[in-house]
Each structure stands twice: as structure tokens, then as C-alpha cells.
Amino acid sequence: MEWRGFAQDMASLARELLAQDSVDATLARITRAATERIPGCDEAGVLVLSGRTVRSLAPTGDLVVESDRLQERLQEGPCFDAARPETRERVYRIRDFTKEHAEFTQYVPQARELGVGSMMGFLLYTQEQELGSLDVYSREPGAFSEDDEVAGWLLASHAAVALAAARSHAQLEQALSTRHLIGEAMGILMGSRRLSEDEAFAVLRRYSQEHNVKLREVARRITEHGSI
Structure with a gap:
């Protein structure tokens, strides 16, 4: 990945996110940006936990919604874990859904049947708030590299600040x-x-x-x- 160009693109996106006129518009721009800026990303969404109930915000496709419902039903999954307030992890990545995964033994095989090949989850947080997780999906196994994980983390960092600002303005x-x-x-x-x-x-x-x-x-x- 050409990081200089990516950094310039992130700066432009940060200004664009802060210019959105509502929380919903900000969320929609965040998930669309994930599909545009993270190589291999087919769909994206924001998962928010209310107790043990999952809410899918601004999903770009049905795969996101189906995966979120599955994680809610099983009470496990990388995005579910990333969104938990008590989580210690900021990033989750499952490289290949065709292989067994020791941490998510129920979710991985059932998500594979939905068509998930690989995925990443990034905690959306600021110093004051935890806002859920930004989740990116690919239908292809092994779609996301270490560079893609860094790109997703940078996008999530900008997104969290913009989302917190949008919520504060709405409140x-x-x-x-x-x-x-x-x-x-x-x-x-x-x-x-x-x-x-x-x-x-x-x-x-x-x-x-x-x-x-x-x-x-x-x-x-x-x-x-x-x-x-």
C-alpha cells in the first residue's frame, strides 16, 4: 500500500466525515468508506451492543446484517467481542473462514455458510466513549493483509472521532x-x-x-x- 497517498486520503475523509449533517449520514459514510478504502472489503457495517442485543448500523449489504444476527444468537464472534465495553482488544481479524478458529468455534463455520471468507472488526472509541465496532467483510478467504489491518485501524480512528462529534451535536x-x-x-x-x-x-x-x-x-x- 502507498501510505503517503493513503494518509492524504484519510485527511480528506476526516474533513468529509465531520461535514456530515447527521449521525446516520456519518455512519453511512463511514461504512461506504470502508468498502472504498480497504482493499478486499466487499461489505461493511457498524455493530453496537445494547446489553446482549446487537444493532446493525449503516450496513452496506445483507451479509453484514446476517453476520450480526448470527453473532447475537450465538453471543460470540469477532465483531461482537470488539463491541463489548469490557473488551481488551481493539482489533479482531479472522484471516480464513475455511479453517477452524479456536476462539469462535460456533460462529466461524456458520458464518462460512453465510458466505464470509475473511473479516476484521475494529473497536470505535475515543478517550471518553466506546461507540461499537466497525466491521469489514470479504467473501474471499485470506483477503486482508497486515497492511489492510493498519488501514482499517486508521479509518476506524478517524471514524470514531467523527461519530462522537456527530452524536454530541445531535444531543x-x-x-x-x-x-x-x-x-x-x-x-x-x-x-x-x-x-x-x-x-x-x-x-x-x-x-x-x-x-x-x-x-x-x-x-x-x-x-x-x-x-x-
Whole structure:
């Protein structure tokens, strides 16, 4: 691999990832970049664990989804392990699915039947967050070299920073939207019931707690219907 050109390409991709306008768009660009920039990569996706449940994000094809479902059912696999918060490994690679693998004795033969020839999994993490794993697949055994592993790790490093930034931006936008919605609902209550600002907020909070409804949803009901 010509590393100078690859480094320039990664710098360009990093700027492109940060320019995406949503978390979903960032994820889709990350997985597409894997198929474009890692030699031998046929499909890619991001696997996220919620407890023991697997979520497949931005898969580029059905092979990714089927592999993720298999790992969830078996509770084992290189991408499943890479996505676990307690994992000590940052990179997993299975070079050849036509051979037995001591670590994933159930997953490897069943993934081979799905059409997986070789694969790699890269933990997506920053200093503050672990965000899942970037997983790349080839239908050919022995498709990924040591250089490809380094390329995947570099891509995953850029991807993690961009994904963390996109999520932080989305959370900020949601917080600002929620704040505006609650303020609007409080204004309605203050006008209709002649309450102070503190009293109006207390009404919202009490209803939220008593009915186990999120404060944002209570506020939305008031702005849409004029009352709770």
C-alpha cells in the first residue's frame, strides 16, 4: 500500500466525515468508506451492543446484517467481542473462514455458510466513549493483509472521532429543542392557569413523575392541545 497517498486520503475523509449533517449520514459514510478504502472489503457495517442485543448500523449489504444476527444468537464472534465495553482488544481479524478458529468455534463455520471468507472488526472509541465496532467483510478467504489491518485501524480512528462529534451535536440539538418546547409549554400553563414560572414547571414535572411520561412528551402534549 502507498501510505503517503493513503494518509492524504484519510485527511480528506476526516474533513468529509465531520461535514456530515447527521449521525446516520456519518455512519453511512463511514461504512461506504470502508468498502472504498480497504482493499478486499466487499461489505461493511457498524455493530453496537445494547446489553446482549446487537444493532446493525449503516450496513452496506445483507451479509453484514446476517453476520450480526448470527453473532447475537450465538453471543460470540469477532465483531461482537470488539463491541463489548469490557473488551481488551481493539482489533479482531479472522484471516480464513475455511479453517477452524479456536476462539469462535460456533460462529466461524456458520458464518462460512453465510458466505464470509475473511473479516476484521475494529473497536470505535475515543478517550471518553466506546461507540461499537466497525466491521469489514470479504467473501474471499485470506483477503486482508497486515497492511489492510493498519488501514482499517486508521479509518476506524478517524471514524470514531467523527461519530462522537456527530452524536454530541445531535444531543445538543435535541437538548435545545427540548428546552424550547418546555419553555413554550410553561408559557401556555402560565397564561391559562395564571401560574408563576416556577409553578408552571412544577406542574410539568409532577405530571411527568406521576404518569411516568418524559418531560418533553408532557410539554409536547400541552403545545399541541393547550392542556395536559
